[in-house]
Amino acid sequence: MSAGYVLGALLPALTGILGWGRVKSPGALDGLVKNLGFTIALASSLAGCVLSLSILLSGDPLHVEIQQSLPFGTMALHADRLSAFFLGVISLIAAAVSVYSLGYAKEFLGRRNMALLVFLYNLFLLSMAGVVLSGHAFLFLFFWEGMSLTTYFLINYEHEDPAARRAAYLYVVMTHLGTALLVVMFVILFSHTGSFSFGAFRDPGSRLPTAVQSIVFLCATIGFGVKAGIIPFHIWLPEAHPAAPSNISALMSGVMIKMGIYGMVRVYFDFLGPDIPEWWGILILIVAVTSSVLGVLYALMEHDLKRLLAFHSIENIGIILMGVGGALLFASLGNRPLASLALLAGLYHVLNHATFKGLLFLGAGSVLHATHTRNIEELGGLVKRLPWTAFFFLVGAVAISALPPLNGFVSEWLTFQALLLGFHLSDLSVKIAVPLTVALLALTGALAAACFVKAFGITFLGLPRSDRAASAQESSFSMIAAMGSLALLCVVFGIAPGLVVSVLDPLVGSLPATSASGQVVLKGGMMLIPQSNSSSVSPLVLCGLIIAVTLVPIAAGYLLGGRMRRRAVMTWACGLQKIEPRMQYTATGFSKPIRMIFSNIFRATHEIEISDETSPYFRPDITYELKTESLFLKYLYEPAYRIIIGSARIFRRIQTGHIQTYLAYIFLTLVLLLLFAR
Amino acid sequence: MSDVPAIVLLSLLQLLLVLASAPLISGIIGKTKARFQNRQGAGILQPYFDLAKLLRKEVVVSPVASWVFRSTPYLVFASTLVIALLVPTVVVPVPLDWVGDIITVIYLFALGRFFVALVGLDTGSAFGGLGASREMSIASIIEPAMMLAIFTAAVTAGSTNLSVIVATLSSTPASMLNPAHLLAFSGLFIVTMAETGRIPVDNPDTHLELTMIHEAMILEYSGRYLAFIEWSSQMKLAIFLALLSNMFFPVGMATTLAPWALFVGCAAFFAKVIVLAAIVAVVESTNAKLRLFRVPELLMVAFILSLLALILYFIVGA
């Protein structure tokens, strides 16, 4: 079956190559390429879903050996429960995005190379699947690099835009920084176990000394963290995700950054151990908390819809890492059951975030498709022009704000429970870390809700702020269907958490570091945590209650007030004749109180320019520009950049240009080698 | 209490109790504030008459508004009622405690707030945006303080299940005077004042642009929509007072279904809530509303109070 999936992903790649030549000639063939390519991607994704479910439910790992003659040992594809879970996430989102692309890619027909898009798209999906299915370091790195390269080209798809080119360049540099560290990590593992195969890394006989384990840990954290977008390695994310076409952004934000999480979980809980030092968990928690708070704060300042969503991805990666970090911390203190609960919460959030972030990006793509602008300050009133997009975007917004009864609430609830239970451990650093993490998790949840009130409210509600918004048309059926299916998943994963928990429980039980399961007991629609004296929540009943109880106000209204009489009167415009769209709140104004409260983090500067060249009879032109300082660019990357360039300049002096000097270097090296390598 | 009819009956009792008593609590607070200001003030039953009047009135809806505007009053009312079903009022264990714990309660309030803030932006008026922006900003700094106060209460019981928290406290009455609890109680009290929009954070009686937060978001509502929103705010205050009194001083709660026990439970509930309501009114009357950017300082005091409780009593000490 896996062979079939792999082939299925390759076939459209071949189709793409065949159709490559057809760059400038529109026509039926382009449309055919599009439909064929995305439908095959859809079919392959569905096959991937089936494959992952079968592994998750049965527990038998998939093992396919690949015979080849490269000297790295037998390469194998090995899919255990962890791989299958991530494969499921990839496939689910890819299926929805493929359906979406059928409609979305129409706007590229005739303008750009459709075949290239289809080719790269399928190759991207193939490489992501390959990353989670690999059981061998070399294969892993091959697919990892494939993932990075295909996304580089995809970000550059609209290459006339200099912002896109810059974003792609930044992305490729950062991702190779991460990949370099991954190579180092795998080489260290190889030198201690004698093999590149993941099975050897997992072998208990080859336990590494603690210092080496810490180096591997750090390499994995930074290497995978760059891909996941943790602070301070996040600078490529807000540039790259908006620049790519929206269906690709959905995949990148929803799925690709989870590959970083996959790598981290694989290394931390599968390869390393059994004695985990405490500072690992504390470090990950610090990274998690910083990423989530700073991510959402920066998101609040954005008024480019896709950049806003990209920063939110950073925030949610932080929330996922709170679960992972908590798991590491509890495992280091020997409490396996608690560690498995924390990891379960983190992995649940992986699925949830993929679902609602995918949905939100698809919605943003819909908006972009309809209005040709990402700037929410120019939008408004879209709830009437794009009713379906608005509704599904709202579902995504409610889900990401962790409001019951949708899926975001469930994973945050689980994270809270894991952290609360952790407080009872008798270690001082845990006792200080846990309340702070809980408080900051609450803070990010509330700030995320604020940000999405802004995003949804300014984009969809109120009056249109420009002609583009006033003349927007609803998206095509395939786009709506894709968004609807992801919205449905948000609801399903929210009110039936049992589906996901019953899959995740054996998963965390199977990892060596957290080998306990049964931390979450399911009874009907209810989740119960026995360890915590029966804290429980039943989202299904909750949802049902809310729906049932709505009868009360309706009944009260009829009984006490009779039939509702409604009259339409324009909004009060403070005494002026007509309400203008410009009287509404702007996105910048909406987030001003938060900007002032957290002014030390933002250090915003604003510039007001009043041009008085116009006639004295008319109002002058006033421009207001607000800039928030990017702390990490200024204080981390620019000094690092200056140091590197500076030292490179110093080293450049050994390249004098004289050929005699170079010959002298060769001679010197030869002499030294002869002296010391006898 | 695992038999279904008892659960249904008790839940209905709780629902009706909160539904019916919420306007009364508002009335008491209003009357107390009026007496402080040396005037007669409206009667304590006035909110009932106001709600009845609003329910009969015609609803005026702006053509700019969308289905979000029209459905939010029902959603907020329903979610607040569901919260009323989850909190301990008269009986412990709460019949529906397995449906949601204290974290669920906090996030259900957040759900209502999310939609009311959206309504502020829905009608295209500047006041709505103003209210929504201020409300969401203040809400985001209330949440950490609230979560930490709840955390302190949950840590003693070892669970976030509301019945367990109440039961653990009522089994050792002396621990109600535990300084950690008193500190967490004061923290949660400040959070209550902030969350329900009372002075010194927000003025529930004003409609001046400079000072309104919650009122600004619902400015465009009229008729029965406004009735539902007002009623929900009143219920929110009642629920918070119930949480404050029963999470920290759960005296007199019924543990059986005996009619006498239920009567005592109701009486205890009313007594505690009325005392707290009077305290709220006194605090409102003796303080001035804070400037918007001073509110984070107040909430930081609430945060610190809960943090102190944790530090002194759980982290390093016994």
Add this chain to the structure above:
Amino acid sequence: MDPTHLQTVGLLIDIFAAAILVTAFLVVSSRSLVFYIRLFALQSFFLGVVALLVVLGYGETHILIAAVLTIAIKAIAIPVVLSRVIERIHVRKEVDFSINIPASLLLCGGMVILADSVAHSILDAQRADAPAVSRVLSVSIAMMLIGLFIMMTRKKAITQIVGLLTMENGVFLSGLSITYGMPLIVEVGIFFDILVAVLILGVFIFRINKTFESISIDSLRSLRE
């Protein structure tokens, strides 16, 4: 002294010690000089009550005099003197902070953690009623640190005095908790010292304000030149 009686007294001491710490935090969180003085009066009153409770619980009668003196001097006399000073110089608010209020509250929280660990390491495995005593000791060390912090981060001279007096309250409380009070003559001496110091400082502040039109210690630096 029967155990339940001791337990109630212990619980009450616990509550009042926590209340004293809360008043110190409220001083950090506020801007109004009048409020500082009222908080200090309340703090000293609670301190007197704790001293009385120690007398009741442990029967050390010489502390009775110290308790009465605390209430008379620190809760009544000194606040009266300071309020008079404030009335005459017409300064009511602290406006300039080197560290803003939320950050200083968080720092004080951190100091409480520090004080708690110090108290624990001092009192390791000594007493039968260890938890309550160690808590009172940590509150007193925290008060000393917070008093010093107030002096460091605030500019008005009145606030400096309040900070100094908070430190002194902390010292008294630590004396109560560990050794059940210091010898009476030491206590009486300290009290009169404080009273005279505050009187003199009050006169000074009034004079300084009259000459320089300000009691901000920033402008006092100009005396150097």
